[in-house]
Amino acid sequence: MNDSVYKPKLLLLLCIATLSTAEQNIATTKQSPIQLNSVVGRIMGGYEANIAQFPYQVSIQQEGAHRCGGAIYSTTIIVSAAHCFELWDMPELFAVRAGSSEHERGGVLSLVRRIFVHPQFNPTNGVSDDIAVLALTHPLSFSVNIQPIPLASSADMTVASHTVFFVSGWGAVTDGSRLRSPRLLFVTLQQFEQRSCETTYANIVHVTEGMLCAGTVRGGRDSCQGDSGGPLVGYSRGQFVLVGVVSFGIGCGRPGIPGIYTRITAYKDWIELVAKQI
Ligand code: 4AZ
Numbered sequence: 131m132n133d134s135v136y137k138p139k140l141l142l143l144l145c146i147a148t149l150s151t152a153e154q155n156i157a158t159t160k161q162s163p164i165q166l167n168s169v170v171g172r173i174m175g176g177y178e179a180n181i182a183q184f185p186y187q188v189s190i191q192q193e194g195a196h197r198c199g200g201a202i203y204s205t206t207i208i209v210s211a212a213h214c215f216e217l218w219d220m221p222e223l224f225a226v227r228a229g230s231s232e233h234e235r236g237g238v239l240s241l242v243r244r245i246f247v248h249p250q251f252n253p254t255n256g257v258s259d260d261i262a263v264l265a266l267t268h269p270l271s272f273s274v275n276i277q278p279i280p281l282a283s284s285a286d287m288t289v290a291s292h293t294v295f296f297v298s299g300w301g302a303v304t305d306g307s308r309l310r311s312p313r314l315l316f317v318t319l320q321q322f323e324q325r326s327c328e329t330t331y332a333n334i335v336h337v338t339e340g341m342l343c344a345g346t347v348r349g350g351r352d353s354c355q356g357d358s359g360g361p362l363v364g365y366s367r368g369q370f371v372l373v374g375v376v377s378f379g380i381g382c383g384r385p386g387i388p389g390i391y392t393r394i395t396a397y398k399d400w401i402e403l404v405a406k407q408i
Contacts, residue, residue: 241267
């Protein structure tokens, strides 16, 4: 990773993290929602982002249209969600746009050579093991707008779990909408206790150790349809790390209902193994 281009962005993101903490503080004061919005931007859809702030974010396109998000692991490897790739055996239908704040234009569009869906992923059996790895036909050239993100280790999680998480994407800006955001958006979230998440989802899906839950107590900020496969990141030991992949949720942004993310630490070995084989 090129430190000299990456560090200023980390600082910027830290400022935003501080702003978000400030927002949580504001939220407990008597400030009106209108004032709150003017300070922190729109909720649910989140804040507009420049790709240089999230240079690991890509748009995965199927037959020319944005389908899912993804995260850059290396010059040729993208991490995403398994449920985005019903057509995993037809990599020629997919392309990856990197280095652009817009999913429809800009940056570079790379062809996909192979799609590896986790062998235990079974869509008829809930949303467990919702992870996939894409191999690109040609390596990406890293730049200010195109950078990899390290996978979180268990040690990172003990730190990152207590930090603000960031999730970004071009997905729906309201619950139930089919409209995609033309520009990249992001929101800040916090990790939810595994137990409380299991209870919330008890009658819908079994929340496994391969999942983590993140959201906001008050709702309003969340990932949504079209953000799937995209990166959930936390901050640990001086850098941002990939902690989750957008996977599933009951609606979007509902108070007290977190989104479900594939837990990266549970699949780190598998991702590294697949990446080595390519
Ligand atoms: C979806 O349908 C989806 N709020 C993804 C994430 C979430 C909800 C729905 C989490 O792809």
